[in-house]
Amino acid sequence: MEIRPILATLRKHRIPALLIVLEIALACAVLCNAVFMISRRVSNIHLFNGIDERGLVVVNLNGTDPKRASSEIPRNLAALRGIAGVQAAAITSSVPLSTNNWGWSFGLTPEANVSSHNTTNVSLYMLGEGGDRALGLQLREGRLFGPGEYAAGALGDAALPQGHVTVLTESLARRLWPGQSALGKTLYSRPYYYTVVGVAADVLRPYFGTWNPKMYDVAYFPVNYDAPLGTYVLRSAPQERDRVLREAVDKLQALNPAAVAKGSTYADVRAKYFADTSSMAWMLVLVCVVMLAVTALGIVGLSSFWVAQRRRTIGIRRAMGATRGAILRYFQTENFLLATLGIVLGMVLAYGINLFLMKHYELPRMPAAYFPVGAVTLWLIGQLAVLGPALRAAAVPPVVATRAA
Amino acid sequence: MFGYYLDLALRSLKRNKALTALMVLALALGIGATITTLTTLRVLAGDPLPGRSARLFYPQLDHGPREGYVPGQSEPDMTMAYPDAMNLVHARRATRQAAMALAQAKIVPQRANEHPYFTNGVMTTADFFALFGVPFKYGGGWTADDDERRAPLAVIAEDLNDKLFDGADSVGRTVRINDRDFRVVGVLKHWAPQPRFYTQGLGGRSYGDGDAVFLPLQSARAARMGPQDLECYSNLTDINHIETEPCEWLGVWVELDDAAAVASYKAFLDGYARQQVALGRLQRPSTALRDMMAWLRHVQVVPDDVRMQTYLAFGFLLICVVNTVGLLLAKCLRRSREIGVRRALGATRRAIFGQFMVEAAIVGLAGGVLGLLLAELGLWGVRHQPAEYASLARLDLGMFALTFAVAFVSSLLAGLLPAWRASLVAPAPQLKAA
Structure with missing residues (x-):
């Protein structure tokens, strides 16, 4: 395909050609950034969370009398375990993504306290006996808590429980002791200290905003039933969880008429946490689709007029022996050239927009992989858009050349 | 002349219906997206208490450790410890002042077969209602004396009054909260400032419904109500007595009437911080005293996503405008012959320019009308999103006018280049070719 005649024609129609280039450049820049934002949101929604999400039901019981916790919690748990289909039930202080966060800062030296300089903030999950099984924690190293450790874990009105054992997530263990095993190491926050007895799969914090490098900084502590905790977790087969949820809420409400029982499946807890994120992702998808459609229609419009304007020239070329295929390829090549120029310009623009967003918002650098995606999409859109007008151009009969314009 | 251009423009637009529809639709989509996001942004970044916000300030102190303190650079804490908040409230250095924290209140209905919920x-002090200009339907607030006496009094919102007392004047009646009896002293008229400025830093939602019960701080604490958010800077030993624990959980708002009052309050606050440092209660003397709008910017109350959507919508509008430029240009280049004839018959360049600008303006007007419908549709979509600000997204008169302004400006911008090109067409070659 000879490119020189195309360039010569484009030089004559500089403004329409420039407009196509500009439109493609803008679309490319917006598309790259929008797709990047979509993918970040999608990966946020699908963040790994090392508990048995599918079978889990969470019921919160609030407004109880904390003085009666030690008699009421075992009674409530016994009743919950009596529900048909419940495989495990336990009490905990909170669940991942519930937004109900209890955080504390720990250091690695005995003199560390909560406000010391070199401490790590950790989300605490206080588990009653059987909490590991009910949540479906996946042990990676060491062991989980024993019955004696649960019994010794008195919390009372303090911030942290008595007892001296903890289980951490993999990410936290790796960050605190890089390259070493965390087992046997100790976390300090005067006057408390806890020895790491196990490392479990990563579990998300109750709240971490959106993607955050510290979202897996979680530690588990065993507590006994003196602790005024109110989150009951029940595990059942996924197909039974809706019934288990209904029965669990009814049972807890009946047993504790002065309190308020509210529950949901864990799937709903997760969906609620990411509801804004997912609606934003869908909005971005919608904008991308509409924007590409507008761009494509714009190219169709411009090329159609272009073809109509050049009917006579096309006729002359056909009369001089150019085949239909040659005319078709001419317009396709022309569009390809314009699209390429637009894409190059668009990449620069996309990079600039990304720099701006990085500066003003918590957005990382866009991986280079997004650039070819944007390029290929716009090449395809351009080719699809020009196909109709190009076919019409190819259909111009040679006899047009002999007629007056 | 304008009438003639209008006629020409309409004829030209009618001649090529598909193209006209395409231009109008593209412009309308761009305008619809822009107006939808701008409306949302305007509502979210709005002034919660117009006319009053400029006089309201949020003092802050710093309970951070000495380690890592950089004078003049360390940002003070979002909330205050109980002794500091009470010292500021009792000092009465501002026209009005109140300390507050958010809490979940368990309401126990007094009718049979109704479950508690x-x-x-809000646990707060007496000035809260006057400070924020909260409107009352029945009764009023409580006094500073009631605060001191830990009187079990309550102000309730209109919807809670409807629910508990069927909307009757409930002043003097009893409402059971957290298993204690509180006497109603006031019922509010609807009060839900947006953004919910006084919940910022206290762990509350930023937008949405107003709060349902307002209780004197000490009597709410006596009923074992705990704050929504608690930040401890040293070891906490008893979570039931956070008044004496090293924890921060209260926000303080003060009313200062002029710049002199602001300056003197800031001096008072700095003096207080230095005094507390000398006493060893604080390690850092840094303070802040932001006005309401500055405080809302500081806590970044408007979600980043909403700003990104606005940028995106403007980018989209730009693409739509470029698209319209291209299509208008293509149209006018095809009509070189017609322009040549008009020029030969005596039309000036200015007349040709005017004619094409009128054509662009008509496209803009149509795009604006359709864009308005699309914006209504878009806002309907926003209202059905799960976000807490969803119900606030509504078009007002200002945005209605802005829609047409945006439509006109973008269509005239889009028409500029094609109209200029059209006015440059020389009559002779066009006539000769025919």
């Missing part, structure tokens, strides 16, 4: 509560 939780509702959003």
Whole structure:
């Protein structure tokens, strides 16, 4: 395909050609950034969370009398375990993504306290006996808590429980002791200290905003039933969880008429946490689709007029022996050239927009992989858009050349 | 002349219906997206208490450790410890001042077969209602004396009054909250400032419904109500007595009437911080005293996503405008012959320019009307999103006018280049070719 005649024609129609280039450049820049934002949101929604999400039901019981916790919690748990289909039930202080966060800062030296300089903030999950099984924690190293450790874990009105054992997530263990095993190491926050007895799969914090490098900084502590905790977790087969949820809420409400029982499946807890994120992702998808459609229609419009304007020239070329295929390829090549120029310009623009967003918002650098995606999409859109007008151009009969314009 | 251009423009637009529809639709989509996001942004970044916000300030102190303190650079804490908040309230250095925290309040209905339920509560001090200009339907607030006496009094919102007392004047009646009896002293008229400025830093929602119960701080604490958010800077030993624990959980708002009052309050606050440092209660003397709008910017109350959507919508509008430029240009280049004839018959360049600008303006007007419908549709979509600000997204008169302004400006911008090109067409070659 000879490119020189195309360039010569484009030089004559500089403004329409420039407009196509500009439109493609803008679309490319917006598309790259929008797709990047979509993918970040999608990966946020699908963040790994090392508990048995599918079978889990969470019921919160609030407004109880904390003085009666030690008699009421075992009674409530016994009743919950009596529900048909419940495989495990336990009490905990909170669940991942519930937004109900209890955080504390720990250091690695005995003199560390909560406000010391070199401490790590950790989300605490206080588990009653059987909490590991009910949540479906996946042990990676060491062991989980024993019955004696649960019994010794008195919390009372303090911030942290008595007892001296903890289980951490993999990410936290790796960050605190890089390259070493965390087992046997100790976390300090005067006057408390806890020895790491196990490392479990990563579990998300109750709240971490959106993607955050510290979202897996979680530690588990065993507590006994003196602790005024109110989150009951029940595990059942996924197909039974809706019934288990209904029965669990009814049972807890009946047993504790002065309190308020509210529950949901864990799937709903997760969906609620990411509801804004997912609606934003869908909005971005919608904008991308509409924007590409507008761009494509714009190219169709411009090329159609272009073809109509050049009917006579096309006729002359056909009369001089150019085949239909040659005319078709001419317009396709022309569009390809314009699209390429637009894409190059668009990449620069996309990079600039990304720099701006990085500066003003918590957005990382866009991986280079997004650039070819944007390029290929716009090449395809351009080719699809020009196909109709190009076919019409190819259909111009040679006899047009002999007629007056 | 304008009438003639209008006629020409309409004829030209009618001649090529598909193209006209395409231009109008593209412009309308761009305008619809822009107006939808701008409306949302305007509502979210709005002034919660117009006319009053400029006089309201949020003092802050710093309970951070000495380690890592950089004078003049360390940002003070979002909330205050109980002794500091009470010292500031009791000092009465501002026209009005109140300390507050959010709490979940368990309401126990006094009718048979009704379960208790939780509702959003505010634990605060007497000045709260006058400070924020909260309107009352029945009764009023409580006094500073009631605060000191830990009187079990309550102010409830209109919807809670409807629910508990069927909307009757409930002043003097009893409402059971957290298993204690509180006497109603006031019922509010609807009060839900947006953004919910006084919940910022206290762990509350930023937008949405107003709170349902307002209780004197000490009597709410006596009923074992705990704050929504608690930040401890040293070891906490008893979570039931956070008044004496090293924890921060209260926000303080003060009313200062002029710049002199602001300056003297800031001096008072700095003096207080230095005094507390000398006493060893604080390690850092840094303070802040932001006005309401500055405080809302500081806590970044408008979600980043909403700003990104606005940028995106403007980018999209730009693409739509470029698209319209291209299509208008293509149209006018095809009509070189017609322009040549008009020029030969005596039309000036200015007349040709005017004619094409009128054509662009008509496209803009149509795009604006359609864009308005699309914006209504878009806002309907926003209202059905799960976000807490969803119900606030509504078009007002200002945005209605802005829609047409945006439509006109973008269509005239889009028409500029094609109209200029059209006015440059020389009559002779066009006539010769025919």
